[in-house]
Amino acid sequence: MSRGIEVVEPGPLTLVQDLGRRGHLAVGVGRAGAADVSSYLVGGRLLGNPAGLGALEATFGGLRLRARGDLLACLTGAPAPAEVDRRAVPYAAPFVVRDGQELCLRMPLSGLRTYVSFRGGLAVPEVLGSRATDTMSGLGPEPLRSGQVLEVGAAWDDFPHVDLAPLPSPPSGPVELAVLPGPRQDWFARPQSLAEYEWSVSGRSDRKGIRLEGEPIERHAAWRDVELPSEGMVRGAIQVPPNGLPVLFLNDHPVTGGYPVIAVVRTADVDRAAQLQPGQKLTFRWERR
Incomplete structure (x- = not known):
């Protein structure tokens, strides 16, 4: 070597x-x-x-x-x-x-x-x-x-042309993420409540997903005791398990999931989500396609 x-x-x-x-x-x-x-x-x-x-x-x-x-x-x-x-x-x-x-x-x-x-x-x-x-x-x-x-691999012939990138630091305070409506909004009594609450990042979060703590999101009465067949999942999907506390999927998420997806975080904002520390506050903002 x-x-x-x-x-x-x-x-x-x-x-x-x-x-x-x-x-x-x-x-x-x-x-x-x-x-x-x-x-x-x-x-x-x-x-x-x-x-x-x-x-x-x-x-x-x-x-x-x-x-x-x-x-x-x-x-x-x-x-x-x-x-x-x-x-x-x-x-x-x-x-x-x-x-x-x-x-x-x-x-x-x-x-x-x-x-x-x-x-x-x-x-x-x-x-x-x-x-x-x-x-x-x-x-x-x-x-x-x-x-x-x-x-460490061999260096390439082309040398860097930029010696400094003025990058903003990830915020340490509250963060707002843009979300699009998910495919299972009809499973929730008030899907808009996702953006009405302030959430806290759980210490049990990892590369699979960010677990959120706060006011549980209620299911619609018609779907309260219904099992959802497994569906394909994507990075940025926000899945809501029976306890009503959302999970925002990151890169190592399961490829399928059996809980309804209420929203999907815009791709540009998933990177920001990946920098959230445990205990940090988080809100969502609805956007339309």
Whole structure:
């Protein structure tokens, strides 16, 4: 191995991610991939990488890596204070980690998931055309562990043309997400109530979905004791189980579900949802197609 990273401390949860697996829903394999796609893509662009190379998705920071060989790295997503051998490094701008130096990522100031990208990408084996870790199915690399060494791929001939991206940080206060009407609105007594309540992000949320806490949404009397046959699910779907508390599906969601979908979050807002911390407040805004 000519260049790579050694995991000193993996943090609470650090995964290898890319753009995910496409075209396998028919056989029950979800897409997975980076939860905050736009942040992942910006990190690669700042390093001159083509889209789709492997990067790290660190949840709540706590990550320490030791370079094997000289590396060019970039941090995007949740802005976590970071240091290379106790020297502060920038956010959303490339920086060098020399052979033997340690990159330390602390808890983010806002947001949940920080992306650590390297020029050349992480060269871990592909599974069904992707290097992404799917926490639902178990496909892809396992979560990072101490002592593990990951290879970094060869750098590309084209060098980055942008050295800084002025990115807004994920908000730490209340967040509003735009939603479209779901296919099962008739299953609820007052589907508009989804946008009337303020919700709180549950600590039981994960890459499969964001569980919301608040005022339960009531089913229509005609459907109160009726079972819904399993239907296909998409990223951003808001499913409401019998307890009335919505679940917003993220990248590792099940490909089918048996609870009615009241709404679907617009694609551009799912990335924002992926950065919500436990306890953060959330509201929805109805939009029409």
